[in-house]
Amino acid sequence: MPIRLKDIAQELGVSTVTVSKVLRGNPDIGAKTRARVLERLNALNYRPNMAARGLATGKTFTVGLIVPDLLQPFFAHFAKELGGVLRQHDRALLLASSEEDPKIEAQEILALIQRGVDVLVLASCRDELLPVPELSALPVPLVLFDRRFKRMKANFVGSDDVGAGELATRHLIELNRKRIAHIGGLQTSPARDRAAGYLRALERTGRKIDERYLVLRKRLEERGDDIGFSCMQGLLALRRPPDAVFCYNDMTAIGAIQATLQAGLKIPREMAIIGCGNFRYADYLQVPLSSIDQDTAELGRAAARLTLSIADSPQARVQSIVLKPRLVIRQSSAPPSLKISR
Numbered sequence: 001m002p003i004r005l006k007d008i009a010q011e012l013g014v015s016t017v018t019v020s021k022v023l024r025g026n027p028d029i030g031a032k033t034r035a036r037v038l039e040r041l042n043a044l045n046y047r048p049n050m051a052a053r054g055l056a057t058g059k060t061f062t063v064g065l066i067v068p069d070l071l072q073p074f075f076a077h078f079a080k081e082l083g084g085v086l087r088q089h090d091r092a093l094l095l096a097s098s099e100e101d102p103k104i105e106a107q108e109i110l111a112l113i114q115r116g117v118d119v120l121v122l123a124s125c126r127d128e129l130l131p132v133p134e135l136s137a138l139p140v141p142l143v144l145f146d147r148r149f150k151r152m153k154a155n156f157v158g159s160d161d162v163g164a165g166e167l168a169t170r171h172l173i174e175l176n177r178k179r180i181a182h183i184g185g186l187q188t189s190p191a192r193d194r195a196a197g198y199l200r201a202l203e204r205t206g207r208k209i210d211e212r213y214l215v216l217r218k219r220l221e222e223r224g225d226d227i228g229f230s231c232m233q234g235l236l237a238l239r240r241p242p243d244a245v246f247c248y249n250d251m252t253a254i255g256a257i258q259a260t261l262q263a264g265l266k267i268p269r270e271m272a273i274i275g276c277g278n279f280r281y282a283d284y285l286q287v288p289l290s291s292i293d294q295d296t297a298e299l300g301r302a303a304a305r306l307t308l309s310i311a312d313s314p315q316a317r318v319q320s321i322v323l324k325p326r327l328v329i330r331q332s333s334a335p336p337s338l339k340i341s342r
Helices: 005-012 016-024 031-043 050-057 073-088 102-114 161-174 189-204 224-236 250-262 296-312
Strands: 062-067 092-097 119-122 142-145 155-159 180-185 214-217 244-247 272-276 290-293 320-323 326-328
Touching (some): 005 016, 005 031, 062 102, 073 092, 073 250, 102 119, 119 296, 142 296, 161 180, 161 189, 161 244, 161 272, 161 326, 180 224, 214 224, 224 250, 244 250, 250 272, 296 320
Parallel strands (some): 062 092, 142 155, 155 320, 244 272, 272 290
Antiparallel strands (some): 290 326
């Protein structure tokens, strides 16, 4: 026989409404009553009937997440943390990939809306300079993650990407590197902002900006290692190649490291390389990778908290959560003896 809230309420001598409020986390239930109810629910291993709750509330208790690439460690880690927090609150996560294609992204948005998700979390692959009126008119609350649109007022969770670019470039400047290049992207806000941070660091330290060292490409998420490899080969072919490179993300930096080693150069003595993202395997590469840590785990948890909040209050004011980046120094940019605190 299924366990009913009515039976639990009668057993504890409280109302069914009280048990229901405890399940929903309502704050107007006393601590002692809440503890009694939760203790009994746990003892019975009670799990709410989500279909019944959906009929009663008009919600499906699901959240949709669309990312550009499921194989990219950054997005995979984010999805794991987001889903973990949602699970604790009896929400299910529906995950999809746009494959860096705006048409596929539009299809996935429609599919998730048709499934009735309560909130949509989106790391869009669309060009930030193009108007996106359809995103402003979605029938469900929207949380933009990692990528934002300057002309669109929407909930956002992400990193200070200008700060990330500046932090990485300043690190290379402090190592007394003379010719610092950047391998980056063209379309999305993180790509543009990290490039802006790179340029700002050069300008603020009186460095001359050489356009030959600014290499920008499309589709960095899906083919970052391949693009990093080919772009690094191009930089190494210059008459005066760079002696340091800041890469848009860690996958791009992995490709750049491979091209550098294949050319017979020593890392970091002849070429310093730093990425962005600080993915979990950075310590185990042939050359451990210096990177900018975006605190991906906290981004996922912050997005989950925001998602739960607006699922309960869709008309709540728009929020923007931006985390500060942190420099992590490894062998790819500096010898182990060098200690620079941040």
